[in-house]
Amino acid sequence: MAILDVRDLNKSFGGLQAVKDVGFRVTAGSIKALIGPNGAGKTTLFNLISGVLSPDSGTILFGEMPVQGMKPHQIAEKGIARTFQHIRLFPKMTAIENIMIGRHTHSRAGFISGMLSLPGTWKEESRIRNRSREIMEFLGISSLAESESTSLAYGQQRIVELGRALACEPKLLLLDEPAAGLNMKETAEMADLITKVRDLGITVLLVEHDMSLVMNISDEVIVLSYGEKIADDVPLAIQKNAEVIRVYLGEADA
Template identity: 65%
Template sequence: MTLLEARSISKRFGGLQAVKDVSFSVAQGSIKAVIGPNGAGKTTLFNLLSGFIAPDSGEVLLRGMPVQDLPSHAIATRGLSRTFQHIRLFGGMSALENVMVGRHVRSRAGFMAGMLNLAWTRAEERDIRDRALDSMEFLGIGQLAHANASSLSYGQQRAVELARSLTSEPEILLLDEPAAGLNMRETADLAVLITKIRDRGITVLIVEHDMSLVMNISDEVVVLSYGEKIADNKPLAVQKDPQVVRVYLGEDEC
């Protein structure tokens, strides 16, 4: 079953055609990757899918419902959670509080309930805290719960950001370059982690510059070049695709 689908979406920034007529779909329970050289439009594509920017044309369907005109918070409420290429934690809050914000879409205490601190509000608050701690334990960062988020190392901040997304129990998780800044061993750990997340029933879409992470774990890979989709296939087939080899691997200076 298709969970998320892009139908010929395009986005232009002034003279730059960042994403051009891209279509693809993500099957429920799968891991799909979007790869491409720097500037291929991967992050723009992510911003389009998560409602951070609206496409000039085309549709984004989440469970068959068009969401391209919804703001990001409304898309999050519908079960799509994302991380950022440049980590965006909430400064001045502890790691645990950051992760607890992830539960926002699945809890309901409003201004009145919060001010009056009713019995059900306190129960909900305990539940939010427990689930946030569970996510942190799952990612092996339980001991960081009470650390100030902005005092953590880069890798730890990435993990907190991921825990925050997981706490919302999303239908689909969008990871924007999760391996950026990680060394080879950490990248290998991350690959294991992503498959574990998939095994929890969460569909995963990864944008990645680094091929080594995605080729092993992805069910399917979309390749972008200058905003256009040039391949959408199984990892092995993509690696053998002459056009991909030419525009991506052939010019990879890494």
């Protein structure tokens, strides 16, 4: 069953068509990777799915529901969480506070009950904190809880950002270059974490340049070039696809 069904998506910026008639499906419970040369439209596609941009035409069905053109916060509420290519943690907040923000859509306290500090808000706060601790434990970063997020090592920041997205308890997780800036050991750890997340039943769609990561963990791979989809298949077939080798993987790497 497809949890995400993208059909005939188009988006252009002025004269540049960044995404051209792109359509694909993501099977529930799988890991799907989106690869392609720089400027192929991967991040644009991510921004369209997460609501940062709205498409010129086409539909995005999440579950059975069309979500194209919705605002980012509405899409997050529907169950799509994301990370960013350039880490966007909240500065001056501890790692656990960052993850607690991820619980936003699963909690309610508003301005009035917050100002009056009603007893209901205390219970909710401790639920938010406990759930965030569980997530940090799951990712193996409990010891970082009280450190200021932006003072952490780069690789740790990536994991905190992953934790923040997981705290949303998404059905679909969008990871924008989760291994960017990580060394080989960290990349391998990230790959393990992503598979662990998939094993929780969360569908993962990721953009990534690190081919070892992509080919090792993905169930399916889509290749974009100049805004168009040129391949959509299992990793082994992608590695053998002549067109993909020509535009992206390169003869020597293949």
